[in-house]
Amino acid sequence: MFKPLIVVLGILIALAGASASAQQRLYKCKDEKGKTYYTQTPPAECLGKEMDELSRQGTVVKKREAALTPEQIAAREAEDKRKKEEELAAKEEKRKNQALLNTYSSEKDIEDGRQRALKQSEAATKETEKRMAEAQKRAQVLAGEKEFYQKKPMPKKLQDDIKNNEIDIKGLQDALTAKQKELGEINAKYDEDKRRYLELTSVKPKAPAPAPSAKK
Numbered sequence: 001m002f003k004p005l006i007v008v009l010g011i012l013i014a015l016a017g018a019s020a021s022a023q024q025r026l027y028k029c030k031d032e033k034g035k036t037y038y039t040q041t042p043p044a045e046c047l048g049k050e051m052d053e054l055s056r057q058g059t060v061v062k063k064r065e066a067a068l069t070p071e072q073i074a075a076r077e078a079e080d081k082r083k084k085e086e087e088l089a090a091k092e093e094k095r096k097n098q099a100l101l102n103t104y105s106s107e108k109d110i111e112d113g114r115q116r117a118l119k120q121s122e123a124a125t126k127e128t129e130k131r132m133a134e135a136q137k138r139a140q141v142l143a144g145e146k147e148f149y150q151k152k153p154m155p156k157k158l159q160d161d162i163k164n165n166e167i168d169i170k171g172l173q174d175a176l177t178a179k180q181k182e183l184g185e186i187n188a189k190y191d192e193d194k195r196r197y198l199e200l201t202s203v204k205p206k207a208p209a210p211a212p213s214a215k216k
Contacts, residue, residue, distance in 0.1 A: 025061070028052040097200055104197055114190040121186060125179040132172040138165050 026038050029046035037043045042051060048067035052060045068076065104110050142162045146154065 025056070026054045028054055097196065100193060100196055101200060104193070107194060107197065110190055110194045110197060113193075114186065117186045117190070118183065121179060121182050125176065128172055128175050128179060132169070132176065135165055135169045135172060139169065 026040060027042050027046075028036065028038055029043065029049050029051040030036050031045040031049065035045070037046060038054075050066040051064040053062035053064070055061045104113070139162075142158070142165060145158055146162065149155070149158070
């Protein structure tokens with residue numbers, strides 16, 4: 001019978017203690033003019049300003065930051081964006097480095113990969129050059145046929161053949177230009193792979209051999 005009453009009394013005592021504890025705390029802040037306030041409730045003069053919540057002993061138990069200006073908010077957002085971009089870049093760099101180490105087990109592997117890529121590109125270049133030679137021969141044949149029709153209408157089929165062959169030659173020329181560029185890109189890629197591999201494995205790259213002097 002008395003147990004519920006004891007529980008209620010305990011709750012009331014705890015609430016009274018909490019209220020008394022809250023009343024013992026102070027708020028410290030400064031207004032725009034630099035005046036310091038010590039109050040039991042946050043003063044209106046310090047609205048949006050930095051504020052310290054003090055214990056009965058005068059120690060800071062909680063610090064409230066001042067409201068940020070639009071410029072400060074923009075600066076903080078820009079800084080947060082920069083940090084996130086740096087973190088993403090670091091993760092991507094780590095991923096690439098791990099992929100490189102998984103691909104190659106030695107400097108020789110890199111050079112072997114370079115040679116394979118160069119051979120494939122050179123083989124494709126030779127095939128394109130062969131097709132170019134065939135298209136140029138066909139252009140000569142078509143030019144001879146065109147001479148026959150200098151003084152009379154040229155058949156539409158011959159016109160189409162000449163036009164299509166010119167398109168083929170243009171495409172093959174573009175392909176050869178791309179293949180020549182590709183050789184430089186292959187070497188640049190494997191040079192970079194070797195540099196990163198040696199850097200990751202802490203192996204100093206060998207100094208290039210001195211170029212032979214020209215014979216007099």
